[in-house]
Amino acid sequence: MENFDADVIIVGGGLVGSALALALKQTSLTVMLIEGSPPAWDWPLESWDQRIYAISRASRQLLQRICAWQQMDATRLQATSAMKIFGDANAASLQFNALEAGVDELAFMLENRELQKALWAGLADCSHIQMITPATPSLLHVDERAATLSLSDGRQLRARLVVGADGAHSWVRSQLGIVPQVTPYEQFGVVANFTIEKSHLGVAHQWFMPDGILAWLPLAGHRMSMVWSCNDAKRAELMALSPEALCQYVAAAGGALLGALQLITPAAAFPLRLNQLPHTVSDKVVLIGDAAHTVHPLAGQGVNLGFGDVAELAALLVQTPVNQIGDYLLLRRYERARSEAVYTMQSVCHGLQKLFNNTNPLLKTLRNLGLGATNQLPWLKRQLIRHAMDA
Template sequence: MSGAHDFDVIIIGGGLVGAALALALQDSGLRLALVESGPATMLPDDGSWDSRIYAISPGNARFLDSLGAWSDLDQSRVMPIEEMRIWGDEGAELDFSAYEGGAANLGYIVESRLMQAGLWTRLQATDAVTLLVGTRCAALNLEDGQATLHLTDGRVLSAGLVVGADGANSWTRTQAGLGVETSDYRQHGVVANFATSRAHGGIARQWFREDGILAWLPLPGQRMSMVWSTAPQHARQLLDLSPDQLCAAVAAAGQETLGELQLLTPPAAFPLRLQNAEVMVRPRLALVGDAAHLVHPLAGQGVNLGFHDAECLARVLSGRGLQTDVGDYGLLRSYERARQMDIRAMQLLTDQLHALFGSRLPLLGALRNWGMKFTNRQKWLKRRLMAHAMT
């Protein structure tokens, strides 16, 4: 129902999740605005690689395709994952293959910047979304009849619903007075891209090591992207190494599986934490993506959960009855209820894995390695785990 507001829905934050939500709502007939404090993402023309990469599930690739933001991506920079191999700290091995799961692939490795530019190209081509780029928010009031957003340039916008898609330190969430429950993993994720002297064969590799969790994700050609989740002090040491020293340390940690490495992008580190907003919705407010929840990156699911939020909220808003207000609490609660199980299940899985592999207790060491060997023998269990991760 369109009221006397400037917009029906204002989305704050045009990262991957906010941009995807805006596109998913473009045919809903709702009057939409997207407020992004940074610039619209453009691809650099020097062909350089982004050190922030994502493992996108096949289900989310289909979602992005339905928004027109997948098939237009430069496919020579998108790497399908054919197999995943995981090693425990006592040599146990677990592997998942697309062939075994009866699928063409297990997902795709894509640069953050490439996907972001793909979404923004689509946003700029539609007149269904008013884009307010480089715009800063000053204050948000959630009232009975409408939400009012004050911008720092003096403009005042009103809407039936405001969606916070503004990341882990969400300004929107804070303005709405919503707290978060946070648990610090006391780990940083160190990311960098490398050229490799041996072919990766489309295999994503992950080692649960004494000093953390090391992932090597295949990029097109002889390249790979690393995410090493490790103690802050070790992360600092890795960042302080010269490029040659870092290549040698990373190659050794991965048992030289891909031969010699050459650094393509300078390493960067991100603090890792588990986080949940106390609620995902309030009357006239909904949170999506990292503004609502954070998970450990060991399962590569953060942005996948966010895309599921965007798809679900768009479905709920587009499918509401004609007389239903977009900011109606009951309507927004149905979005929250629909998403809670998926989010909690993924947080529990990654949290438990992190705890299991972080423990130095010998009994847990034996248990986790036994658990990996056991899982590897259970084809039905592997198929179920794969089916879940591929949605």
């Protein structure tokens, strides 16, 4: 009889890795979660996390099934009822409305750390899930019997399946020798949160501008979160502004739609790149979340794609006899099931980014005509909304 330390070892306890561990809590599989830096749990109640996510309907349903959604403070969640998108010429605009699409909301806005806390809380006091943190792996060895993970502290852990959920610079991926095709956008996502003078009414705004894409996302209460995808020069300019000057600059960029702004979390900048992988599985190892794919944040879909991976992989593992969960052919089934959703989302976001990050005057006319024309087609808008909600 084979000896395993766990059926599944997950490397990376970010949102995606911890969601998979929690999804597996409802099974009889034994799980180890290896995380390099344990999250901090204590923060002043009045503070807001820098990282804000738009969570799709499909992701919310997953989080409800694994009982993480119910653990979050409902007063810090914000439903998005509509989204207004503005082009960069001729007052072109496109609006998506939950009511018109026959749904309650387009997405929920929430803080990374609140969701992370809810996921980790769900993993505590579970006899068949072991959290190993802080810990970092140093070697991954796979043979026909097991995947063996050596940790830097000398421990060796044998499992039937190793899951790499260790983010865009995945260590697990590098151990497999998988080299992603990286397309740098030469852009940064500059994020900051503000209090606002006028109510946002649950509406998100996005402006495609000649020098970037600005998004204002509604946060609970009189607050909003900004994501400005911009080039390095604009990033440097934004990051150098004093809090007061940043508020005035951002308010002016959005036509003062929400009145005066006050900064509640300082600006931070994240480099943006598209990572596409030739494959995401090998014998006894699978990659999920940002380890398997990254996407431009203009549609706010990165973590939603990762939660889609979790839903698919957990469903497959539940149906599979435990001695087969690392089988290459089974993992290929998972890979095939996810490839279309990942490819579509990467292509759409990449295409939009390229279309608007372009000074060709003909393209400028066409893209703005396209926005306006789409706005006149309710059936197309309904399709787009449903795709974004269920991706």
